[in-house]
Amino acid sequence: MAGTVIYEQQDTVAIISMNRPDSLNGFTSELCGELLLAFEKAHRDDSVRVVVFTGEGRAFSAGADLKEGFSGDRTTQAKLLFEYGPVLLAIAQIPKPVIAAVPGFAAGIGLSFALHSDLLVMADGSFLLSPFTTISLLPDGGANWMLVRQLGYHRAYQLCVESERISAERCLDLGLANKVVPANDLREKTVAWARELGKRAPLSLAATKKVMRHAMDNDWHSSFTLEAAEQQILSESDDAEEGIAAFLEKREPKFMGK
Numbered sequence: 001m002a003g004t005v006i007y008e009q010q011d012t013v014a015i016i017s018m019n020r021p022d023s024l025n026g027f028t029s030e031l032c033g034e035l036l037l038a039f040e041k042a043h044r045d046d047s048v049r050v051v052v053f054t055g056e057g058r059a060f061s062a063g064a065d066l067k068e069g070f071s072g073d074r075t076t077q078a079k080l081l082f083e084y085g086p087v088l089l090a091i092a093q094i095p096k097p098v099i100a101a102v103p104g105f106a107a108g109i110g111l112s113f114a115l116h117s118d119l120l121v122m123a124d125g126s127f128l129l130s131p132f133t134t135i136s137l138l139p140d141g142g143a144n145w146m147l148v149r150q151l152g153y154h155r156a157y158q159l160c161v162e163s164e165r166i167s168a169e170r171c172l173d174l175g176l177a178n179k180v181v182p183a184n185d186l187r188e189k190t191v192a193w194a195r196e197l198g199k200r201a202p203l204s205l206a207a208t209k210k211v212m213r214h215a216m217d218n219d220w221h222s223s224f225t226l227e228a229a230e231q232q233i234l235s236e237s238d239d240a241e242e243g244i245a246a247f248l249e250k251r252e253p254k255f256m257g258k
Contacts, residue, residue, distance in 0.1 A: 005034035006056065007041060012049040012198035013191055014042040021057025026065030027109055029074075032083040039090040046257060049198035049205070051094065052190050053117055054101040055110075063108020063131070084109060084141055088116050092213060095206030097197055101190040102126050103183065105165075112141025115150075115176065118209060121190045122168035123183035128176065130160040149216060150176060201239045202257040207231075 006017040016038045018025040025031075042048045055061050074082065091098050091113070100106075100117035107129040114120055114128065130139050130147075139147070139160050147156035151174060159166060171177035181189045197205070207230040215223040234240055239255045246253035 004028070004031045005038050007038045009045075009048065010191060011195060012047060013052060013194040014045070014048040014050075015052045015054070015187075015191065016042065017053075018055040018061060020065075021055075023065055023067070024059040024062035024104075025055040025057065025110070026062050026067070027084070028065050028068050029079070029083055032087055035087045036090055039087065039094055042096065043090070043094045049096055049202050049257075050194040051096055051098045052101055052187075052194050053091075053098055053113070054187065054190070055103065057103075059104035059110070060100070060102040060106040060114055060126075061108075061110025062105075063110045080140055088113070088142060091116055091118075095209065096202070097194075097205055097209065099190055099194055099197075101186050102128075102168075102177075103186055105129060107131055109141040109143075112139070112143040112146070115146045116142060120171075120177045121179045121181060121186065121193070122171060122177045123186040124168055124180050125183055126168045127165040128171060129163065129165050131163045133161050134163050150174075199252075199255075201243055201253070201255045203234055203237055203239050203255075207234055 004018070004020055006015075006019045008015045016035070018031060018035070020026060020028075020031060039051070042051050097119060098117040099119040099121060100114040102114050102120065102122045103126060104123070105127045106114040108131060111128045111130055130143060132138050138144070143160075144156075147160065150156075151159070158164075166174070166176070168177060168180045172180050179193070211223065211227050211230055214226055238258050242255060243253045
C-alpha cells in the first residue's frame, strides 16, 4: 500500500482507513486498488475477526475525485465495473463483519461504500448525501439497489433526486445507520463495538452475513435452504461444541474459528 490507505490492527480488529484527507478521501483508481489489497489482507488473516472501515480527516469520503474526472484509459462504465466493483464485492464476501465509521459525511460513491458495509456508525453532525442530480449523473456503486431495498422506492427516489443531506439522526430513524456517537469518540467507540463483536463465534458471524446477504436478493425458499445447509456445517464445528459447553458451564466461550 502506497499511502492512500492505512491498515492497522488492534487485537482482533483490523482498521482500514482511506488516507486522502486533503481531497476528503475522494476515490481514485489508486485508492480502489489499495482498498482491495487491504480487504484481501483482512480476509486472509485469521487473527482478524472484525473490520472497521473509515476515512482520515473531516469526511468518510466525498465520492469520486472529480479532479481525476472521467479521463484515463478506462471508460466510466469500466471504472465502475473493474475498479469500484471489486472492492464492493470484497466487502460483501469477506466472512467478517465490516463496520463503516462515518466522520463528517459520506457522499456519492462514498455513500455507497458506507451503506454497503454490514454495519454503520455515524458521528453526530455527520450526514449522507447522494448529489448526483446536481451534476447530471445517477447514484452508482449499487446505491440504487441498496436504498430501494432499505427505504422503499418512493422515499429512496425522493432522497436522491432532491440531493438531500440525510442527517445522522435521520439515518438512524430510517434504519440506514446502526448507531450515532459523539464525533470525537467515533473511532474509539466503533473499535470498542468491533472488539465486542470479535468475541462472538467467527463461524457464526460469517454464516449469518452470508445468509442475510443472500436473503436480500433471493426468495424465502432458497434462503431457508441455504440457512439449513449452513446450520448443519456450524452444528458440526468445534466452536459450536465449545459454545454449548460454555453455556452449560456458565463461562465465557473460547472460539477458535473452526
